[in-house]
Amino acid sequence: RAKEPVFDQKFFNSCRRTVKSTVDGSNETVYFYAAPRQYGVRMPLLVTLHSWSYLPSYAPMIDTFKDGDARGYAVLAPTFRGPNNRPEACGSDLAVQDIVDAIEWAKTQTLIDDNRIYIVGGSGGGHMALLMAGRHPEIFAGVAAYCPITDCARWYVDSLGLGQRYAGMLRASCGGSPAERFDEYAYRSPLTWLGRARDAKLPVYIVTGIHDGHTGSVPVGHAIRAYNALADEKDRVSEADIDVIQRTEALPQGFDPGDTKDPFYPENIRIHFRRTSANVRFTLCEGGHTGNAAAGADFLFRQVKGRPADWTIPAQASGAVGLQQITK
DSSP, X not given: OOOOOOOSHHHHHHTEEEEEOTTTOOEEEEEEEEOOOOTTOXXXXXXXXXXXXXXXXXXXXXXXXXXXXXHTOEEEEEOTTSSSSSTTSTTOHHHHHHHHHXXXXXTTTSOEEEEEEEEEEETHHXXXXXXXXXXXXXXXXXXXXXXXXXXXXXXXXXXXXXXXXXXXXXXXXXXXXXXXXXXXXXXXXXXXXXXXXXXXXXXXXXXXXXXXXXXXXXXXXXXXXXXXXXXXXXXXXXXXXXXXXXXXXXXXXXXXXXXXXXXXXXXXXXXXXXEEETTEEEEEESSSSEEOHHHHHHHHTTOOXXXXXXXXXXXXXXXXXXXXXXXX
């Protein structure tokens, strides 16, 4: 094995590369690291996405790259046109293709197992992970999305009501308000595309905290509606129940919480509600605008393209158990 890398800010910066866009020819920044591997053995690829307002945030990304080295997979962090405050970003065709281009480029850097390519993100990264699930389900073996934005027009209204800056960022990205550019907002929204992920039977894991929208920026209804788009009709959560959960930060009276036992969710971040249907699992846990990286990684690396979704829950958790605050 090669000398152990020192996973610090300097090392992370050394992972910076550029990939030429196949759409407009621009040179787009990516961060890439492939763990040492046995000769001739293909490795999994984890595509990890930055949040709504930031480029790859260094501390969480460093942890992901470090985990990739320990577990023997490659990590790719594209910038996909950066913060969502201009038309080229925010789920545009350019941003989508940047991720596709980055994945194809990664395959030229090391041997990648095409049946084990995964994508994960939180908040704006969750938005883009679910958008990629719908736009290009054929690429991925599994998707994990934490506290995702799933309907851009709805989030515009949410942001105005919460007094947040994201409505202005959406106007800048979409060229106006939803009333003026509704089709543009819909085109950039995962809910428009998730039917394709459902048809492809792509395994998807969605997590959000029950207090998001109160102690966070994305009301929980966004994540629940993504689950609904992927789930069988009989298992979906009604709009009336979504409204109660979102307003009261609690389940409606008599609501079935499902199977809430999971070693990745100890009592302080306990599961309030979980439901698995078709090829999607939704987890509503204690917390705000958060994600569970250890649980998401355990789910992702069980998935292999072309096989049924593996919903195994281990007897013991691996990795650092706890929620990660998602930068917006």
